[in-house]
Amino acid sequence: MNETVDVAIVGAGPYGLSLAAHLRAAGVSHRQFGVPLNLWRTAMPRGMYLKSQGFASNLSDPHASHTLEKFCRETGRAYADIGIPVSLETFLEYGAWFERHHTPDVEQVLVEDVRSAGGHYELELTDGRSATARNVVIATGVEHFARVPDVLAQLPAHLASHSSAHVDLGVFRDREVAVVGSGQSALETAALLRESGASVRIIARASDIVWNGLPPTDDKSLRRRLREPEAGLGSGWATWFYSEHPDLFRRLPVSTRVRLARTAMGPAGAWWLRERVDGRIPMLLDRQLDWADPTGDRLRLGLRRGGETTTLTLDHIISATGYRPDLGRLPFISPELRGRVGTLDRAPRVDPGYQSTVPGLYFIGPAVTPTFGPVMRFVYGADHAARAVTGRISPARERRAFALPGVGR
Numbered sequence: 082m083n084e085t086v087d088v089a090i091v092g093a094g095p096y097g098l099s100l101a102a103h104l105r106a107a108g109v110s111h112r113q114f115g116v117p118l119n120l121w122r123t124a125m126p127r128g129m130y131l132k133s134q135g136f137a138s139n140l141s142d143p144h145a146s147h148t149l150e151k152f153c154r155e156t157g158r159a160y161a162d163i164g165i166p167v168s169l170e171t172f173l174e175y176g177a178w179f180e181r182h183h184t185p186d187v188e189q190v191l192v193e194d195v196r197s198a199g200g201h202y203e204l205e206l207t208d209g210r211s212a213t214a215r216n217v218v219i220a221t222g223v224e225h226f227a228r229v230p231d232v233l234a235q236l237p238a239h240l241a242s243h244s245s246a247h248v249d250l251g252v253f254r255d256r257e258v259a260v261v262g263s264g265q266s267a268l269e270t271a272a273l274l275r276e277s278g279a280s281v282r283i284i285a286r287a288s289d290i291v292w293n294g295l296p297p298t299d300d301k302s303l304r305r306r307l308r309e310p311e312a313g314l315g316s317g318w319a320t321w322f323y324s325e326h327p328d329l330f331r332r333l334p335v336s337t338r339v340r341l342a343r344t345a346m347g348p349a350g351a352w353w354l355r356e357r358v359d360g361r362i363p364m365l366l367d368r369q370l371d372w373a374d375p376t377g378d379r380l381r382l383g384l385r386r387g388g389e390t391t392t393l394t395l396d397h398i399i400s401a402t403g404y405r406p407d408l409g410r411l412p413f414i415s416p417e418l419r420g421r422v423g424t425l426d427r428a429p430r431v432d433p434g435y436q437s438t439v440p441g442l443y444f445i446g447p448a449v450t451p452t453f454g455p456v457m458r459f460v461y462g463a464d465h466a467a468r469a470v471t472g473r474i475s476p477a478r479e480r481r482a483f484a485l486p487g488v489g490r
Contacts, residue, residue: 085213086110088474089204091192091413092220093117093184096446098176099141099463100218102183103471106143112212113187114204118176120224121169124245128273129169132265132351133459134296136162137313137324138172140179141464147179163296163311166353195219196415202441216474218435218443223458225411226404226447230261232370233400240380241373244270244401254278257395259382261370263287264348267401272357274399282363284384284398289366290358291349313461314346323455327465328433330454339426342451346458365393373398404458406448418442425451434473435466443470 088104090097093115104111116122131138139148149167152175153160180187194205195217204212227243238246244266250273260271263285274281297311309316312324323330323345330338350358371383371390382393406428408419423430423438428451435443445466447458456462 083211083213085201085215086112087214088112088216088218089114089202089212089214090218090220091115091195091204092222092446093187093189094120094220094222094446095140095176095460096222096463096466097218097220098180098184098187099467100220100445100470101187102140102142102179103467104474105183107471107475109471109475112214113184114190114192114206114212115187115221116189116191117180117184117187118173120222120245121173121176123248124224125169126244126247126250126270126273127169128250128276129269130166130351130353131169131172131460133167133313133461134163135160135165135167137459137461138167139464140176140183140460141467142179142183147182149175152178166351192413194415195413195418197418197439197442216441216443218445218470219411219414219429219448220445221411221448223404223447226406228402228405229400230370230402232373233261233398236373236375236380236398239378239397240375241398241400244399247399250274250279251277253397256280256397258282259284259393259395259398260401261285261398262348262401262403263290263366264401264403265350265354266403267348268350268354268358270399270401271362272354275362276357282365283358284365284368284370284382286369287348287366290364291347292355293349293352295352314456314459319345324461327453327456327462328469330456331433331452335425338454339451342426342454346455404447406450408448411448428452433469435470436473445470 087109088111090101090111090113093113101113135149150160158171159165191207192204193207196203202214202217227245229243233241253274254277257280258274259282260267261284271281271283310321312321314320314324368384368386371385374381379394380398383390384393408422408424408429421439429437429444429448431437431444431449431452435445437444450457
């Protein structure tokens with residue numbers, strides 16, 4: 082029998098796992114579908130480090146009992162709240178440890194279709210089974226939102242790709258590769274390519290590469306701490322606001338939110354990466370991709386700077402140009418249901434509890450950046466999302482229970 086649960090969670094990344102931990106602690110019946118941290122395992126290169134500081138890389142459980150710090154302490158790994166970069170390997174092992182303690186019932190199967198049906202939701206799974214739930218939370222991260230410049234979008238995969246397509250950059254050894262972008266993903270991809278034996282250069286529209294400053298020291302003066310408070314996404318009052326108050330970000334005018342969702346926390350490289358890039362990797366800055374012409378196994382690019390266009394020939398180009406939320410790119414939501422969801426800059430529009438304009442359908446994580454701000458692009462935002470959704474669904478569940486005949490008499 083396919084029992085109807087209160088919540089079905091679609092996705093098992095940091096946001097999905099955190100939400101499941103909170104729902105489980107609150108006694109809310111739920112099922113979760115997805116491969117835990119799958120995108121982190123299959124779409125991020127070996128040798129990568131998280132840009133977030135240690136204290137900002139925790140998955141969320143109600144009592145903060147299973148932090149990255151505790152995991153590192155129990156497993157003998159180096160850790161600091163600030164100043165020691167977190168490796169991808171460490172984060173994946175931490176995620177598995179968190180899962181064992183808080184979300185042991187993840188069903189490692191994907192969701193093929195979500196549709197509404199008479200006051201509840203039906204989910205079709207890729208293994209042929211189905212599930213029913215009163216509420217559905219979409220927590221699929223950036224998996225469907227990879228952004229590639231238009232001029233490169235139609236090129237064959239052997240010539241052009243997105244950075245999320247590569248786990249092993251060693252396949253480019255002895256090949257000429259260009260990386261498009263000026264943020265952490267582009268800079269670290271370029272560094273790893275170079276260290277894997279590729280001939281690499283960076284192409285960016287930016288006229289300069291921005292590098293984050295060194296982490297604050299313990300002797301940071303009170304005056305400086307007041308001028309530049311430290312928060313989950315970095316230093317400074319604006320960053321503190323984005324990090325700690327997504328609920329207030331949501332109250333900003335719509336046009337302001339949309340603009341800040343796209344521009345705040347702009348492209349920049351981590352302080353610890355700079356020595357691996359500066360002076361080691363050629364950079365073609367202030368360049369626009371004008372055209373791309375496949376020529377057999379090679380690719381010719383036209384790069385425009387001002388009124389001049391130069392030509393570059395290489396073996397492959399990688400777009401490390403990030404992700405952009407787009408409801409229309411979530412193929413597992415039925416067209417009928419998707420058409421009822423209100424949008425904000427093509428992303429799902431949600432209320433303070435992350436519920437969309439369709440009752441019972443929730444979105445958390447990067448998909449709601451235009452509503453709750455840049456923190457939704459980072460692990461750090463999972464705590465706010467998990468607590469808000471659990472707080473919304475748990476009281477509703479209790480109200481339904483007390484409304485049943487015979488209950489509470």
